[in-house]
Amino acid sequence: GDSASIVLDKTVCYVESGGQISDVGFIFIDNVFYFKVTNIINNNGYFEHIGYVENGNIDLFDLVYVSFDINYRNNISKNHTATNLLNKVLRVLLGNNVFQKGSLVSYDKFSFDFNYDFFINSDMIFKIEEVINNIIFSNFSVSSYYLDFYQARDKDVLFLQGEDYNDNVRVIDINNGYSIEACCGTHVKNTVSIGFFKIIYESGVSKGIRRFECKTGIYSFYYIKTIDNMFSFILKKFRTNISNLENIVLKYFDKNKIIDKNLKFFEREFFYYKFYDLLYKSLILSGIFFV
Numbered sequence: 001g002d003s004a005s006i007v008l009d010k011t012v013c014y015v016e017s018g019g020q021i022s023d024v025g026f027i028f029i030d031n032v033f034y035f036k037v038t039n040i041i042n043n044n045g046y047f048e049h050i051g052y053v054e055n056g057n058i059d060l061f062d063l064v065y066v067s068f069d070i071n072y073r074n075n076i077s078k079n080h081t082a083t084n085l086l087n088k089v090l091r092v093l094l095g096n097n098v099f100q101k102g103s104l105v106s107y108d109k110f111s112f113d114f115n116y117d118f119f120i121n122s123d124m125i126f127k128i129e130e131v132i133n134n135i136i137f138s139n140f141s142v143s144s145y146y147l148d149f150y151q152a153r154d155k156d157v158l159f160l161q162g163e164d165y166n167d168n169v170r171v172i173d174i175n176n177g178y179s180i181e182a183c184c185g186t187h188v189k190n191t192v193s194i195g196f197f198k199i200i201y202e203s204g205v206s207k208g209i210r211r212f213e214c215k216t217g218i219y220s221f222y223y224i225k226t227i228d229n230m231f232s233f234i235l236k237k238f239r240t241n242i243s244n245l246e247n248i249v250l251k252y253f254d255k256n257k258i259i260d261k262n263l264k265f266f267e268r269e270f271f272y273y274k275f276y277d278l279l280y281k282s283l284i285l286s287g288i289f290f291v
Contacts, residue, residue, distance in 0.1 A: 007048050008046070011047040012067065019185070020076060020105040022039050024038055027051075033055070035052070036051045036053075037068075075108065080183075083112055085191070086112055088179040093127060094124075100160055101209055114211075136192060138175075140190065141175060142173070152171060158182065165182060172187055199213070
C-alpha cells in the first residue's frame with residue numbers, strides 16, 4: 001500500500017495533454033510485483049507513473065508490463081469525442097465566431113469553455129443536446145489521420161486558438177468532414193459509442209466566457225437517475241403526478257407568498273409592541289406617569 005512513483009522510458013498509457021487527463025492502470029511483473037497507477041506525468045520524455053504498491057517488490061532496471069484500465073479509457077474517449085461534437089454544434093447554433101477557449105476531459109464528465117457574451121437559456125441548451133444526441137444516434141464514423149500543417153489549414157481543420165502545433169497535425173474527423181478538428185487524445189470509433197449526451201450545468205467563468213459541464217455514457221444515465229429519484233421524492237411529498245407537478249408547485253409558492261406577507265405583518269406589529277412597551281417602562285423608571 002506504499003505510495004510511490006515508477007519512471008519508465010515508454011508507456012502504453014495516455015499521458016495528460018490537450019485537456020485530457022491521464023489513464024489509470026497497472027505496472028506488474030507476473031507473480032512478483034503489482035502496482036496501481038493513478039496518474040502519469042511526462043518529465044522530459046520520461047514517464048513518471050504515480051500510484052501505490054499492491055504487493056511485491058521491484059528493483060532498478062527490472063522489465064515490467066504496463067496496462068491501462070480499458071473501461072476508464074473508454075469513458076474518457078466518449079467525453080473527448082463529445083467535446084468535439086459540442087465544439088461543432090455550438091458554432092452551428094450560436095455562430096462561427098464561437099471558439100473553444102479550454103476544456104477538461106475526465107472519465108465521468110467534461111467541461112468546455114467558449115466565448116459567448118450572453119446567458120444561454122434552457123431552450124437553447126435543449127436544442128444543443130437534441131442536435132448532439134441525434135448525431136450520436138446516427139452512428140457517424142470517427143477517424144483520425146495526420147496532415148501537414150498547411151494542408152490541414154487549407155482543409156479548414158479547426159484549430160484551438162493560442163495553441164502551438166507541429167508540422168504534422170493529428171486530425172479527428174467525424175462523419176467524413178462534418179467535424180474536422182486538430183486534436184490529440186483518445187476518441188471513440190463511432191458516435192453511437194458515446195451513448196448519450198447531457199449538459200448538467202451552464203455558467204459564466206469570466207467576461208465573455210461561458211462554460212458547459214457535461215456527461216456522457218453511463219455517467220449521463222447516473223445523473224438522469226439522480227434527477228429521477230429527486231422527482232419521485234417530490235411527487236410523493238406533494239402526492240401528485242408529473243403532469244400536475246407544475247400547478248402544485250405554483251400553488252405552493254403562491255401560498256408561501258401569502259404566509260410570508262402575513263409573517264412580515266406580524267413581525268412589524270410585534271416590533272411596534274416591543275418598542276412601545278420599552279418606551280412605557282423607561283418613562284415609568286424616569287418618574288413620569290400617565291393617567
